[in-house]
Amino acid sequence: MGRPPGFDKDKVVQAIERQFRRTGYAGTSVDDIAKAGGLGRGSLYAAFGDKSNLYLQTLAAYCDRTETAWAAVLEGPDETALERLRAYLVKSARFVHDDPDRLGCMVTGFVVEGVDHDPQANERVRQALRRIEGSLTECVQAAQRHGDLEPEAGASEISQLLMAVNRGMEVMAKAGLDATALERVADQAFEGLPLTARARSRQTPRPVASDAL
Structure with a gap:
């Protein structure tokens, strides 16, 4: 999955923040982050890093x-x-x-x-x-x-x-x-x-x- 149309960085950050708050740092995988933010791995790394x-x-x-x-x-x-x-x-x-x-x-x-x-x-x-x-x-x-x-x-x-x-x-x-x-x-x-x-x-x-x- 690539970067969705109308990508809103602030909203993505807030969605990922809630995922970290839900499952913690250790309990949150990169796949979990990508799913929460609605991004593919490539777009995720390009926009935010690791x-x-x-x-x-x-x-x-x-x-x-x-x-x-x-x-x-x-x-x-x-x-x-x-x-x-x-x-x-x-x-x-x-x-x-x-x-x-x-x-x-x-x-x-x-x-x-x-x-x-x-x-x-x-x-x-x-x-x-x-x-x-x-x-x-x-x-x-x-x-x-x-x-x-x-x-x-x-x-x-x-x-x-x-x-x-x-x-x-x-x-x-x-x-x-x-x-x-x-x-x-x-x-x-x-x-x-x-x-x-x-x-x-x-x-x-x-x-x-x-x-x-």
Whole structure:
């Protein structure tokens, strides 16, 4: 099979990205990649190079998109910073279940699989995690400035905790824990933050979805 008419490189990359997210680097063959992208082997190699290079391209594109998406959730004025941290947890709880194929994060998949075929891929994953942690830290600091989180609490440590909860909920979702249970985990994690007395007095219970799976 040659290159199809109207070949759209971005769409092909996204389709192949989902294949890597579904079966991992080691579990994805060149034939799997070609089928997912709707390309013949010759067109695949001509457009993207070998499997390792294609994985790096799809991983980089995924990281770019993920960093932008989380920054959009977390950036904003000080007065709504606490609500944005809660939104981060809620979105984390629903991340896998909101995907029609129940695919997890490509970054998490890379780390769990232990892919070490390319130091560039390893560095890109580390960069993505640093950038997301940076967005979280800035949001935590904004909540502290507004008086919603205790000022003496370590912003970096809170950010790392939230990232650990994010990754843990993804793994539990992949293992079969339903969305409603994960939202309760998100609520418990939020309540465990070093909220000030003023912030706790303003909190109201968040409605939990009833779409248990």
